[in-house]
Amino acid sequence: xxxxxRTLLDVRQCPTVLEAIHTKNxxxxxxxxxxxxxRNQIYALVFGGDTKKIRVLSKRGHSPGLDVRxxxxxxxxxxxxxxxxxxxxxxxxxxxxxxxxxEHTDYHICCRVRQDDCLNLxxxxxxxxxxxxxxxxxxxxxxxxxxxxxxTFSVFTSALVPAxxxxxxxxxLVGDSLPSVQMxxxxxxxxxxSLSLRVKPWAASVCALDMTRxxxxxxxxxxxxxxxxxxxxxxxxxxxxxxxxxxLKRPLVEVRPEIRAAEQEQMREEKLKLxxxxxxxxxxxxxxxxxxxxxxxxxxxxxxxxxxRLAAEHSGPSRKSRRCHL
Numbered sequence: 001x002x003x004x005x006r007t008l009l010d011v012r013q014c015p016t017v018l019e020a021i022h023t024k025n026x027x028x029x030x031x032x033x034x035x036x037x038x039r040n041q042i043y044a045l046v047f048g049g050d051t052k053k054i055r056v057l058s059k060r061g062h063s064p065g066l067d068v069r070x071x072x073x074x075x076x077x078x079x080x081x082x083x084x085x086x087x088x089x090x091x092x093x094x095x096x097x098x099x100x101x102x103e104h105t106d107y108h109i110c111c112r113v114r115q116d117d118c119l120n121l122x123x124x125x126x127x128x129x130x131x132x133x134x135x136x137x138x139x140x141x142x143x144x145x146x147x148x149x150x151x152t153f154s155v156f157t158s159a160l161v162p163a164x165x166x167x168x169x170x171x172x173l174v175g176d177s178l179p180s181v182q183m184x185x186x187x188x189x190x191x192x193x194s195l196s197l198r199v200k201p202w203a204a205s206v207c208a209l210d211m212t213r214x215x216x217x218x219x220x221x222x223x224x225x226x227x228x229x230x231x232x233x234x235x236x237x238x239x240x241x242x243x244x245x246x247x248l249k250r251p252l253v254e255v256r257p258e259i260r261a262a263e264q265e266q267m268r269e270e271k272l273k274l275x276x277x278x279x280x281x282x283x284x285x286x287x288x289x290x291x292x293x294x295x296x297x298x299x300x301x302x303x304x305x306x307x308x309r310l311a312a313e314h315s316g317p318s319r320k321s322r323r324c325h326l
Contacts, residue, residue, distance in 0.1 A: 008135055008163050014128060025127050032129055039133065046123055047138040050074075054119055054142045058152040066155055069118045076143055077172035077196040081224040084233075140167040140191075148175030148199060157185045165189055171218075172196035181214040183263050192218045195248065197225045213262060216248050216255045223248045276303050279310075 014022050026032055031039070044052075053071035075083070121138060124131045139160070146153050153173065157165060165188035173179045173196070195218060223245045227237040280298055283306070287296040298306070 007161050009131065018128075022128055026129060029127075032127075036133075040137075043134045043137045044141055047119070047121075047134070048141045052142050054144050056144055056146040056152060056156050058147050058150045058155070066152070066159065071143075071145055076170070077145060077174065077198060078170075078194060078222065078224045081196055081198060081226045084226060136164060136167045139164045140169060143170035143172060143194070144168060145172040145174055146179075148173050148179040151180075153179055153181055154185050157189070162188045167191055170194040172198070174198045175200075179215075180211050183214045183217065183259060183266060186214045186217050189218055193220055194222045195220045195224075197223075197244070198228075199226075200228055212244060212248065213258065216250060217252070217259050218248075219252065220248065272307075276307060279303070279307065 031042075034042075049070055051071055051074060053073065053076065055067075055069050055071045057067040057069075059065035059067050073080075119138060124135055144156070146156055168189055169191050171189070171192055171194070175198075179197075179199070195215065197212070225241040225244050227233070227241050280303055283298060284296050288294065
């Protein structure tokens with residue numbers, strides 16, 4: 001059975017039995033009788049609060065999952081990064097290398113304490129008109145502060161339907177490592193204008209550029225990057241920050257060929273994975289028949305060598321194909 005594409009609920013198709021309720025709500029509701037501008041302001045307070053920032057964390061455990069809650073900090077990541085670069089104050093940010101006895105301010109400690117302050121979208125279930133008016137507001141007005149650990153960014157974007165991704169305007173990536181972002185996770189982020197990165201890079205600048213290449217396809221107007229290490233900001237990191245900022249601010253016309261090449265490489269890798277999986281299943285099935293039910297498992301290295309031999313056979317002179325045995 002073919003899977004249906006994920007999208008927003010089409011509230012225009014109202015069943016006949018609900019039309020009377022829909023009409024009554026639209027005419028009798030005090031809230032829906034308010035001007036649209038006032039309703040939008042109320043929606044912004046409900047879904048954005050005072051700070052209009054959302055923390056997206058990776059849940060502990062083996063299965064990928066997200067812990068999404070309001071960020072109660074008053075300043076945006078962009079403002080905090082600019083403040084830190086201007087004043088040299090790094091203690092506003094958490095650092096895993098600080099001693100437990102050393103006093104320092106954790107910028108997001110209040111977010112961790114208030115674990116019950118989650119982003120509640122229950123109001124969208126009130127009626128069809130509210131859903132139609134406000135379904136995308138939580139994503140368009142908030143800055144999403146995403147952890148760089150594990151695959152948090154990919155899990156986050158995959159959890160959203162394309163319509164939700166297309167209205168996000170502000171993203172911040174925060175963590176103890178550079179984010180590993182792939183093109184397919186960014187292709188629908190068409191409205192992002194502000195990008196902030198606050199990381200502790202463990203690798204050279206070449207690796208940093210490679211890991212953040214996909215972010216260059218975002219149509220950003222503002223890029224702010226802060227790289228720290230053990231509570232300090234070494235001068236070599238300042239050069240890395242400038243290089244990354246210039247790289248991510250490039251016009252899309254310059255980035256598009258790289259994006260296309262990266263997408264093609266990604267498609268080749270995915271195709272190769274499928275071919276290896278099919279060949280592994282075929283080999284294991286043949287061995288099971290040949291050795292009377294004995295189970296075989298081929299390692300990644302064995303499969304890589306086997307696929308290389310097959311490729312060499314196919315690229316050689318035309319002759320009857322011969323199977324290479326492991």
